[in-house]
Structure formats: C-alpha cells, structure tokens
Amino acid sequence: MTRFDGVRALVFDVFGTVVDWREGVAREAAPFLARHGRHDVDPHAFADAWRARYQPAMEECRSGRRPFTRLDVLHRENLEAVLADLGLDPRRIGEAELDDLNRAWHRLDPWPEAVAGVTRLKRRFTVAPLSNGNIALLTAMAKRAGIPWDAVLGAEVAQAYKPRPEAYLRTAEVLGLRPPELCLVAAHNDDLRAxxxxxxxxxxxxxxxxHGTGQTADLTPVEPWDAVARDFQDLAHRLGC
Structure with a gap:
C-alpha cells in the first residue's frame, strides 16, 4: 500500500510545472519592446525581471502588510515597475497595450507532454490547479491551451498565496477532501515541502x-517525495493511469 491508494485528486502547481512561463512571456514581450524602441533588451531577460517581482509582491499579501490581491493586479503593477526600470514611462503607453501584455500570463503554452499527461491522470483522479494564479487567468490559460481541468481553482479560493498552509488546506476543503486525499504535483521543492x-x-x-539553460535549482528532488517522475506521462504511468 502506498500513500497514493488514498489519493482522490491531483492538484498542480501551474507556472513552471504545467506551463512554460519564461518562453511565453518573452514571446509576447519581444514585439512590445520593439514597438517602443528597446531592441537592446533581451525578451527573456525582460521575462526574468518581471518574474523576479512575483514573490516579493505576494509576500506583501502573505505578511498582512497588504490585503489579499489577485495575481492579475500584482502582475500589472510589477509590469509597470519593470518598464520604469527600463526607462519606459507606463503613463505614455496606452492602457489597452499594457493590459494586453499583462495578459501574456493568460496565454502561456504548456510543456509538450503536459496536456496529454493531465488527460491520462484524469482517468483516475480529479485534476485541478493549485496555483497562485487567479481564476480568470487560469481559466483563460486552460481554454487556450486545452488543459482539461475538472475544476479551475485560483488563489481567490484560499485567499492566500503559497506556501501559506491555507493555500493547501482550503483547496482540500473546497474539494471536499482531507489533506491526505490530495496530492500536489509540482516542479518546485519548496512548494512540495509546504x-x-x-x-x-x-x-x-x-x-x-x-529558467533557461542556466537553471540550477529544482533539477532534482531534494527530499523523498511520494512520487518522482520525468514528466506527466511518466507520472501517469507510475500511478497506473
């Protein structure tokens, strides 16, 4: 008997685990930067700079210094800060153009085997995101990419950002499950630890x-997690799906 014998649902970290955020944001940043005369800025570096503000922005909410604020709003604020760092005044860029670039996070592509893998895992388990993304973002992403979630749960469900324990416990509660009946699938050791x-x-x-070719973190499991797989297809095989 394994711990998976009692698991009824798999919930997935999304950014980095299900979808390739770096390539997707860089793809959409490239024409934006070109339109605004910043051919000298590497779109991948732009994506990295935008992502670097992700955790600090959420930490303001986790710490209680700021009320819970959905990720679309935090991403937009972070975008304006990154543009200002590049010497681009967000006030001189149209709201519609800024909003469209901010929705790059809604249009991220899944990793090559992700959709097929989730589809296989869905045969045995309920599947849903457990992400810091908000419901509108995750719904748009799933619709575009064809990710077959059984339910779309955004961070609004928990009113908390990972790795706060509420993010995990309230997700289990909403699904009508006890924590041991829920499995988190993630590419990040710290997420799994929490x-x-x-x-x-x-x-x-x-x-x-x-994180590109120079990635050094999360290349291997750092603890004996309940399952370790090469990708979602391999995970489906290991779990008998």
Missing part, C-alpha cells in the same frame, strides 16, 4: 528548462 507540511501527498516532476 504541501507536505500541510498533510498533502507530494509528486515531483522536474522542469529543467523553466
């Missing part, structure tokens, strides 16, 4: 290209 502390089952799937 999920395990909340009582969830854990599955590690590495995404060694998430």
């Amino acid at each position: 999920a395990r502390a909340a009582g969830l089952v854990t599955a590690f799937v590495p995404r060694p290209a998430e």
